[in-house]
Amino acid sequence: MTVLGCIADDFTGATDLAGLLARSGVKVNLHMGVPDAPPTDTAAFEVIALKCRTEPAPDAVAECLRALDWLKAAGAERFFWKYCSTFDSTADGNIGPVAEALMDKLGAEQTIYCPAFPENGRSIFMGNLFVGEQPLAESPMKDHPLTPMRDSNLMRLLEPQVTRPVGLANRLVVEKGADALRDRLAELRAEGVAHVVVDAVSDSDLRVISEACRDMVLLTGGSAVAMALPELYLKDGTLKADAPRMQAPQLAQGAIVLSGSCSAMTRAQVAAYLEQAEGFRLDPLDLAQNGAGAALAWLEKQPLDSAKIIYATAEPASVKTAQDKLGVAKAGNVVEEALAALAVKARDLGVRRFVVAGGETSGAVTKALGVTQLTIGAEIAPGVPWCFATSDGHDIAVTLKSGNFGAESFFADALAKL
Template identity: 45%
Template sequence: MPLLGAIADDFTGATDLATMLVARGFRTVVAVGSEDLAGDGPAAREVRGADAVVVALKSRTAPPAEAVEASLAALRALTDAGCRSFYFKYCSTFDSTPQGNIGPVTDALLDALGESATVVVPAFPATGRTVYRARLFVHDDLLDESPMRDHPLTPMRDAHLVRLLTPQTRRPVRAIGLDTVRAGVHALREALSAPGFADALTVVDATEDQDLRTISAATSSMRLVTGAAGLALGLTGPHEGTARTAAASRPSDVGAVLAGSASAATRAQVAHARERLPHRKLDLAALRADPTAAVAELVDFARTCWRSDPTRPPLVYAVGSLDDLEHETPEGSVPAADLIERALADCAVQLVGAGARRLLVAGGETSGAVVTALGARTLGIGAQIAPGVAWARTQPGVGGSAEGIDLALKSGNFGGTSIFTSAWDELA
């Protein structure tokens, strides 16, 4: 029976947190949505044998009411599965708008649990995300001075988390500084229970891993915590060492990279890979004119690459530079982001049907579309590739493979420049 239930607002976030939990000694299952957690099906049986369950939702940019509904359904399913402690996982860059979804979902989860307060901890120093004086930094830049300022779906124009969160929640938003965190677990616990904090969402500073361990220890009695995956650093599972899943594929199996993200990090990864891997850029005009033919051409390209050199996975990408972004959608046309998601999801299904047993997918929305299209219901976490990124094994039968397939779901902002070429070594 699982000890911990987590709700992640996108698929890369789910594997990000699950990777951290596996490293902390939790046998962890990622469930795609909450529908299959009950009953006696394969997914439900996997959940019963896990120490932690992370429900992957596609709610980060959904309308707030839909995000709340999906999150509450996940909470009910996790509670029914036996979980008693809960974790709402969102991105370490706090991707949201003045309407939500972080605030509304947190409020709803607290209300459903009969709790009044929790912490807000997006810091993840291993990936360059730190919080100081309630301001979120991305490496050396304030959030609103980082590339996240111009994110196409959730442009982040303020680094002050109290100001960001206040319009999203019915609760007071407070802050606790680094000096209190560094004073230790007892001091932080007292601060969180002081007048004015017992019914609030409290942003807690953290600039180092040890700060996160202190926060985790101080909040161990809270039924709900919220934050990025870094907060899990302070958790300890029942198993020593990692509890990761073995790979489904073999080194001789072919694979591909599908990159839908337009983030600066992914663009740099695309540029690096284009010098080393066969590649093809999505043609939006061709996709609008005949999506079936455009996807078929991309799959034919990949198959040709595999025949030529099966050790070099082909790269299919959406954005190589900011000039590739479509700033205005042609009247009556599908928005570019939706078109890209559908095309890469269709590519994934057809590539697996053609023999691919390992896919690296870049971008949260793209990852959600790919996993959904493939029909994966659970993911077991395997070898870590980079902080916040790991290979994950689907259940058997996905894409017709008796052993399942290996997926790496990468947040657009995560990973080193060479990840599209180096990730495959971790499967050997």
């Protein structure tokens, strides 16, 4: 029976959450989109990955409510709405509108917002989100092509997205423990505050938050605030100690790295991997005019067991040039379509290990490979696990990396792990 049903606003974020839940050793299922079939053979933790971060808010809400219905049918009575640890959104949503819609459907008077992930340098203090030592609005996220983050204060970011009052449970409360946090939440609830930003600067803060909020019907945040839930559920008997465990398949050789992310960390990771791998760079302007033929031909010539990477990763100025000439949507679409076609070609050539960087890229690649469900395996870096699936009858391993996650050596680290 499903203990916790999770909805994520993008594919890499979903694997991030699933990987942290899988640290418990308990089986975690990850679905790429809302399954068409009713739930069967469910895991204790079921995660549905959507691609709704930048959709119009009404579309995102409708899709998330469909996911909620499926998870309720799977037996879940507690739910988690997962978004990026940098709170990627705009004044129109989609974090707040989805949260309010889920609250309404579940009859929840209050929920929390905690995108902190200290292990990856994301912390919240007095309601302000930091990336490392930089306020969010001074970090590279200020130049994100789809969701530029120009304010660091989560309450100010959230208020225009919701219709009910927003409040704060600050670090001074959290450091006093779970009882103090429960009292603060009750105080805010009595004042009519439905949306509560909760500070966290360490893993111990996250544990306090999980303990205080574990019985809420709906939690929202980055993946890390859910990390302690399996242990807490095991301790109180909500999760059975004999819950099914994950079994990894045996895989044939052959690997490829496909990168569409243009984040600062991914740029460093691509540069590091090119020192030991053959590479082919995709240019959106060339793809728009000539298609992916040259990249496909290059891939076909590479030995199956060689280290290889195909990437559209580029500096912000190059990205802007392509977007100015093609439009933001088309510049992204031509890259996604090319990387999707290249993933299928790689599979047909015998590749069975896929390292994918970027949320939009991950969605395009998994869709092209026909992957609808993943079983979560070993973690490569905090929040980035290997996942196992089938594609056209073949067992494959896929890791879907959020742009800024992992060390500079991530691509090599990932392939060495499996």
